[in-house]
Amino acid sequence: MTTLTDRYVWAAARTLPEAQRTEFSRDLSERIADTVDARVDSGASTPETAEYDALVELGDPAVLTASYSDRPLVLIGPRYFLTWKRLLIFLESFVPATATAVSALGLVIAGGGWEVIGSAIGVGISVALQLAFWVTLVFAVIERTAAATGTEAHLGWTPDRLPQLPDVRRPHRRSDLIASLSFLALAVVFLVWQHFGIVWLGGERQPIPVLDPALWSFWLPYLLVLLVLEAAFAVWIYRSDWNWTNALVNVLLNVAFAVPVIWLFVGGMLLSPEFVAAVDPHLDTDADRALSVLFVAIVVGLCAWDAIDGLVKAARGGGRGTLDFPGNRSPRHTIR
Template identity: 30%
Template sequence: MKTLNLIEVYIYEVTKRLPVKSRDDIALELRSTIEDMLPENYSEVDVKDALTKLGNPAVLAASYHDKPIYLIGPNLYDNYILTMKRVIPWAILISIFIHIFENIVFFSGKEAILSVAINTIGILIGNVINVLIQVFFWITIVFAVVERVGISNPDLPHNKKCKKWTPEDLKNAEIIPKKKAISKADVVFSFIWTAIWAIAYFNADHLVGIYRSMDGNGNGLQFVMPIFNQDTLLSYWPIVLIFIVLELALIVYKWNAAQWTMKLVIVNAIIHVLSVIAFIVIASNPHLLNDAIIPHTAELLETTSSTVANSLDWIWRLIVATFVVTTLFEIFDSYRKARIR
């Protein structure tokens, strides 16, 4: 690693733990401090000595916070935040899936799925809030106890076994530009979106269809008929299941990579191009729509079945075209991000 890059990586490791609004100013200040510590014709050894004096980037970053961290000290605070970031998304996802699974298993079929879904959303929001409170409380308690019993004290045997931070550790660090990074929020959204369309596919005859008010006042919804022919949809289930597995594997890959790379772009492009082809094949099946949907819609709109059929055909083509365009744009955008140095 070049000497200049060693300094930049150290500054990055400090500033990435700070609020965005103060990163640039602190980076300038820290760079100036490091330069003042170095001789005129400095070497890599001089840089490492200076960085060693400054110490662990996590501890130094904690000293820049406007307010002192009393509950969790600087030696543990960075690990505390990292633990929160790693545990909270998975705790939320597990909570959501448990609740959805319970609703599917205990669904009686007497109430419209859309109504059940609306009620489920309200309950899910409450569950998510409860999970956030529980995770925050218990992780904070654990770290506070660790702090108070002195495990963060470097003189304890536990910490004597731990490797002390040195500038050599920076060689394993990597500066990830903000525009190139894959946020955890994007990964979680991809996971939720995959779960939504997978559930919709296998339950289309109960979920995707025409609804009407049960009492005419908008209080409660009654499922009238499905839009799609479920038997036709399920004839493609092996293909769909393969893509569900591929999407989940891609999500795990993105989570671990944390940034767009050319290898990830290629894998992402292959999976999404194949999914577009599969989507077009399924959408082109003439038996995909429920046979009763066209006459029913024509009766509701007081028009002819041929007019409804032509309109649905154009709408379906628009949906397919939109799916193709958005997929191609997503692939191009990921390629553009991967090229950022």
């Protein structure tokens, strides 16, 4: 079996419950091998292109899996449903959040108060709904136009779009490690850089630290050590994968960061008096409160998300399997 076939089988089997994957993968591998042999014997393909042509004939592995597990592809139609779904999920993953953040920033600059939060959330929801509607409408038009004219839109699947096989020993791969280490490095740079002043007043940079210099007596070194521990933990996860012990350590690290940061902020000890004095004239009371709530929400949200993400990965056995729950078991079928 070549790498291309391996990638196809993995892409098709990865969304199935664990109990069905072995049998499904074996049957699919045999079907691909038979198709390759048949194409070579009939002269439909050369030995060099038979595998690629066989996978093109089988089509999108996600569609094959859907037919195997009795999951109908509806709404747009089986021809473009999965393309529509992938594009919509991709766009919804960041466009509404970006619109919400930009809207909140604009309202705060304009002098908005507590109503900023509700208005920004409303903008995000509206953008999400509009995005879903217009993407769906475009694909519906493509579906019906292609059917009416008897032509295919250029949205077809080819084996070139197959995902790469995961690293079984390190399923979270280098990209996660690099992203984590890069973020932590930027956080360390910020903690040091902010001490020398990054505030701009009247078009000129002022030597005003963002965080209270008094924190260098304990809390800023504490945060620097915590960031180094986070980096070491990221390397450990890369080498050992997720389990319940590692997930618990991840929770403790997030708590160790969030609790003191929020306590210092709420107690008025996090930001330097000079920074507060420079910023306060540009904010009214309501905007100041809204930004305070937003800061606490961001810290709690990010730490909670990271902690829950680790627990979910531990429950999945390091991401190599899927969670089993009622309704996630499909009847077995023979692949034809």
